[in-house]
Amino acid sequence: xxxxxxxxxxxxxxxxxxxxxxxxxxxxxxxxxxxxxxxxxxxxxxxxxxxxxxxxxxxxxxxxxxxxxxxxxxxxxxxxxxxxxxxxxxxxxxxxxxxxxxxxxxxxxxxxxxxxxxxxxxxxxxxxxx
Numbered sequence: 001x002x003x004x005x006x007x008x009x010x011x012x013x014x015x016x017x018x019x020x021x022x023x024x025x026x027x028x029x030x031x032x033x034x035x036x037x038x039x040x041x042x043x044x045x046x047x048x049x050x051x052x053x054x055x056x057x058x059x060x061x062x063x064x065x066x067x068x069x070x071x072x073x074x075x076x077x078x079x080x081x082x083x084x085x086x087x088x089x090x091x092x093x094x095x096x097x098x099x100x101x102x103x104x105x106x107x108x109x110x111x112x113x114x115x116x117x118x119x120x121x122x123x124x125x126x127x128x129x130x
Contacts, residue, residue: 071077
């Protein structure tokens with residue numbers, strides 16, 4: 001019975017050792033795979049000129065962003081632009097109304113002229129009849 005227990009303990013230890021080895025092997029394989037993926041995803045080496053170019057491009061983009069933010073924050077300039085827009089729209093509308101009034105005036109003048117000619121013709125016709 002003591003031999004059986006000893007033998008059983010030995011098998012349990014052996015199974016535990018095998019399980020530990022398998023776990024270590026899987027961990028090593030996962031680490032190697034992670035290293036390989038990291039190496040594959042690593043950006044290619046770049047020259048100092050390329051890096052300087054990227055930095056300059058980023059500076060320009062940052063400058064444009066700061067300029068846009070400053071423009072948005074300038075309420076006075078925005079109000080002036082809006083006032084200029086409204087003024088231009090009002091001038092355009094005034095010109096349209098003026099042109100329409102001139103067209104209407106021409107039509108009224110033509111109608112009045114036509115009425116005057118008609119009245120003259122009636123007067124002349126009546127005089128001839130009398």
